[in-house]
Amino acid sequence: MVVRVQKEDFDVGAELTTLTGGKTAVGGITSFVGLVRDLGGESALKAMTLEHYPGMTEKMLGEIESEANDRWPLEASLIVHRYGRLEPGDRIVLVATASAHRHAAFDSCAFLIDWLKTRAPFWKLEETDGDGARWVESKQSDDRAAGRWGKEAAE
Amino acid sequence: MVVRVQKEDFDVGAELTTLTGGKTAVGGITSFVGLVRDLGGESALKAMTLEHYPGMTEKMLGEIESEANDRWPLEASLIVHRYGRLEPGDRIVLVATASAHRHAAFDSCAFLIDWLKTRAPFWKLEETDGDGARWVESKQSDDRAAGRWGKEAAE
Amino acid sequence: MKILYFAWLRQKTGIDSEDIVVPESVSDVAGLINWLKERNEKFEDALSDFQSIRVAVNQEFAEFDAPVAQGDEVAIFPPMTGG
Amino acid sequence: MKILYFAWLRQKTGIDSEDIVVPESVSDVAGLINWLKERNEKFEDALSDFQSIRVAVNQEFAEFDAPVAQGDEVAIFPPMTGG
Numbered sequence A, B: 001m002v003v004r005v006q007k008e009d010f011d012v013g014a015e016l017t018t019l020t021g022g023k024t025a026v027g028g029i030t031s032f033v034g035l036v037r038d039l040g041g042e043s044a045l046k047a048m049t050l051e052h053y054p055g056m057t058e059k060m061l062g063e064i065e066s067e068a069n070d071r072w073p074l075e076a077s078l079i080v081h082r083y084g085r086l087e088p089g090d091r092i093v094l095v096a097t098a099s100a101h102r103h104a105a106f107d108s109c110a111f112l113i114d115w116l117k118t119r120a121p122f123w124k125l126e127e128t129d130g131d132g133a134r135w136v137e138s139k140q141s142d143d144r145a146a147g148r149w150g151k152e153a154a155e
Numbered sequence C, D: 001m002k003i004l005y006f007a008w009l010r011q012k013t014g015i016d017s018e019d020i021v022v023p024e025s026v027s028d029v030a031g032l033i034n035w036l037k038e039r040n041e042k043f044e045d046a047l048s049d050f051q052s053i054r055v056a057v058n059q060e061f062a063e064f065d066a067p068v069a070q071g072d073e074v075a076i077f078p079p080m081t082g083g
Helices: A012-020 A056-071 A102-119 A140-147 B012-020 B056-071 B102-119 B140-147 C007-013 C029-037 C041-046 D007-013 D029-037 D041-046
Strands: A002-006 A028-035 A045-052 A074-082 A084-086 A091-099 A122-128 A132-135 B002-006 B028-035 B045-052 B074-082 B084-086 B091-099 B122-128 B132-135 C002-005 C017-019 C054-057 C060-062 C073-077 D002-005 D017-019 D054-057 D060-062 D073-077
Touching: A002 A056, A012 A028, A012 A074, A012 A091, A012 B012, A012 B028, A028 A102, A028 B012, A028 B102, A056 A074, A056 A102, A074 A102, A091 A102, A102 B028, A102 B102, B002 B056, B012 B028, B012 B074, B012 B091, B028 B102, B056 B074, B056 B102, B074 B102, B091 B102, C002 C007, C007 C041, C007 C073, C029 C041, C029 C054, C029 C073, D002 D007, D007 D041, D007 D073, D029 D041, D029 D054, D029 D073
Parallel strands: A002 A074, B002 B074, C002 C073, D002 D073
Antiparallel strands: A028 A091, A028 B028, A045 A084, A045 A122, A074 A091, A122 A132, B028 B091, B045 B084, B045 B122, B074 B091, B122 B132, C002 C017, C054 C060, C054 C073, D002 D017, D054 D060, D054 D073
């Protein structure tokens, strides 16, 4: 179980290789890489700044990763989350779970990213061409996605 | 849509970067990396040789990837599958799907790997310490996993 | 008491982190926020809507009736928008 | 007709690929396999159990009653075990 919150970019290939190195019980690794998305529309996204609560972020991410390891038979798991100013196409987050069984890897990875998208203590400031900078508001659809996993994870 | 069947290993980070380079509508990439697993037990796995049907493999993989793109709103997708002799811990397959929406990326990636694990024209020869070499037989549990996606994909 | 402000609460109050002594009458989160609101107009504005505020006490999410005491780390922030 | 053998069918027959002329009486997959079985003991052994054999004609899965003709590429293999 590894959690890192960092300003720097990460190398997905190197992270996955390190994650499962020497663990020959691993049959598969599911990973999710979140990128800064520009949905187009009226005002194009120029950049997004992610603010977080140092200390609490790592603690919460560690707790939810621990819960994923309780729920699924994982051989290894990893969360790397960036903060700071990011532009469209930049990597934001990497979640990877490794298991002997691919469905455990898929379900646990989806569980973690659903949680991260709603419950992690990050706040997004978006800069667009038209509107200047504004703080993104919490979305109900993301809350529902996290809700489908049942218990109120790590809160 | 990219399909490659190759003997050489692949670099997951480089593959994903190439896959989504410049596509700022992508919000997330789900990927699955299959590894040669040694489940331990009585006779340890020494190696696995994957044989395939050149030509038909690429054709079938292209068809199923095309079906995934019909079913889900994907911005990009990739299947890289290795053949030849592989040892425990070696990468076998990479499936990656990129979408504006993470659930589309997750579902399409799970769909593809469920299919690959059952329907792709590969055959496995396992070498163990105890038994020598033997051809792996088709598993019903994998057929069920592929079956949960409904229609008989690409057959 | 250490108080941290994040996102637009940091911007509106103009403060990211402060160590302050709060009166003994402040015993829970709601009391703390009401006391902070009286400091100046910026705080009054930033903290006017309880519905748009979340709080953590010692890095755990806390309700508005949760107790607070000297020595606690209290963070005030809008609902998280995730990663 | 080009015939390909994979996995243990390749090993048992000792052949991975061959170009052969089949008699005109061979008109479908079942007919082809029955004709191949009569070539020698290796083929007889390899092709003895229809249930453990899958066939593709021109790189498409085919049933045992599917037609075959000169110029086709026919592959004979065990059920796939996936990637």
